[in-house]
Amino acid sequence: MKNIMNQKPDYEKELRNAGIRITRPRRIILDILTSTEDHPDAMKIFHRASEIDDSISLSTVYRTMNLLEEMGAIHRHAFSGGPSRFEQAHGEHHDHLIDIDTGAVIEFKSEKIEQLQEEIARSLGYDIVHHRLELYARKINRSS
Amino acid sequence: MKNIMNQKPDYEKELRNAGIRITRPRRIILDILTSTEDHPDAMKIFHRASEIDDSISLSTVYRTMNLLEEMGAIHRHAFSGGPSRFEQAHGEHHDHLIDIDTGAVIEFKSEKIEQLQEEIARSLGYDIVHHRLELYARKINRSS
DNA sequence: ATTCCAGTTGAGAATCTTTGCAACTGACGC
DNA sequence: GCGTCAGTTGCAAAGATTCTCAACTGGAAT
Numbered sequence: 001m002k003n004i005m006n007q008k009p010d011y012e013k014e015l016r017n018a019g020i021r022i023t024r025p026r027r028i029i030l031d032i033l034t035s036t037e038d039h040p041d042a043m044k045i046f047h048r049a050s051e052i053d054d055s056i057s058l059s060t061v062y063r064t065m066n067l068l069e070e071m072g073a074i075h076r077h078a079f080s081g082g083p084s085r086f087e088q089a090h091g092e093h094h095d096h097l098i099d100i101d102t103g104a105v106i107e108f109k110s111e112k113i114e115q116l117q118e119e120i121a122r123s124l125g126y127d128i129v130h131h132r133l134e135l136y137a138r139k140i141n142r143s144s
Numbered sequence: 145m146k147n148i149m150n151q152k153p154d155y156e157k158e159l160r161n162a163g164i165r166i167t168r169p170r171r172i173i174l175d176i177l178t179s180t181e182d183h184p185d186a187m188k189i190f191h192r193a194s195e196i197d198d199s200i201s202l203s204t205v206y207r208t209m210n211l212l213e214e215m216g217a218i219h220r221h222a223f224s225g226g227p228s229r230f231e232q233a234h235g236e237h238h239d240h241l242i243d244i245d246t247g248a249v250i251e252f253k254s255e256k257i258e259q260l261q262e263e264i265a266r267s268l269g270y271d272i273v274h275h276r277l278e279l280y281a282r283k284i285n286r287s288s
Numbered sequence: 289a290t291t292c293c294a295g296t297t298g299a300g301a302a303t304c305t306t307t308g309c310a311a312c313t314g315a316c317g318c
Numbered sequence: 319g320c321g322t323c324a325g326t327t328g329c330a331a332a333g334a335t336t337c338t339c340a341a342c343t344g345g346a347a348t
Contacts, residue, residue, distance in 0.1 A: 164295085165294095165295060165296070167295090167296065167297080169297070169298095170296090199297090199298075200297090200298085201297070201298045201299070202298095203297080203298065203299080203300095204296085204297060204298075207296085207297085224306095225305095225306070225307090
């Protein structure tokens with residue numbers, strides 16, 4: 001039973017390779033991200049980090065989130081109203097289905113869709129560097 | 145020579161059909177959006193609107209932007225750091241290919257992809273409410 | 289034209305996120 | 319181990335966006 005969700009990528013290595021320093025705050029934040037199953041927002045990460053080292057600032061959490069997002073190590077989900085929530089990317093790329101009632105995020109991947117995207121881009125004279133596909137959906141049979 | 149970019153959709157009609165009221169602030173904001181070539185942010189729209197009616201509030205600009213975005217009448221481009229910028233969508237829903245070198249946005253639509261999305265959502269027990277597909281790409285043969 | 293009321297607004301407070309800057313600290317070379 | 323310095327941090331302040339709520343208003347019904 002192979003489960004992609006259990007992989008713990010070595011972010012420190014990735015960061016080092018990208019020429020980015022491993023600092024105490026960053027290590028703590030990375031630990032939190034790799035050891036959680038939920039999709040915490042910046043404030044929640046800040047609180048958890050504060051329990052380990054109460055000198056960490058919220059700014060640093062935000063800065064680290066932006067850094068990791070640019071590296072592709074995490075995904076940001078922005079819900080209308082509430083704060084952005086984050087989750088670690090699991091190695092390869094996934095697309096997302098977001099439950100607009102609960103905020104739950106389901107990862108999926110469709111080889112067919114990826115292929116169609118390539119075709120479309122090529123026909124427009126482009127090569128895809130990366131992409132984002134998000135389906136905002138509602139559970140079928142939901143007693144509204 | 146049909147060019148989608150030159151159509152000026154009748155947003156008032158669309159809004160009315162969606163059961164949404166045409167108020168003075170909304171009419172002014174819609175006029176600004178349909179008569180501009182650039183991609184203004186909320187503050188810029190607010191300033192332009194204020195010149196026409198200085199009682200309009202920034203809140204209303206933001207609220208109207210969210211409303212129009214949900215309707216698919218405009219697109220929001222969020223740049224890291226700066227405020228979101230908006231541009232009118234042209235008629236029906238489109239997906240986007242963003243040139244990561246120039247920031248140019250190309251609209252496209254693939255019936256096949258939309259269909260696959262529906263299938264995926266359904267197989268996960270969901271109905272799609274709306275979706276976002278963005279391809280970040282680079283022109284082929286670009287002398288980097 | 290008048291009434292009515294759910295939808296909308298403006299103002300300001302609240303919330304979320306980024307930024308400026310002085311102090312601090314990893315990582316590298318010695 | 320020690321010095322160095324660009325990268326990083328914490329804090330406070332600014333910036334961006336949403337929310338609360340009482341007052342207002344479009345447009346349907348009369």
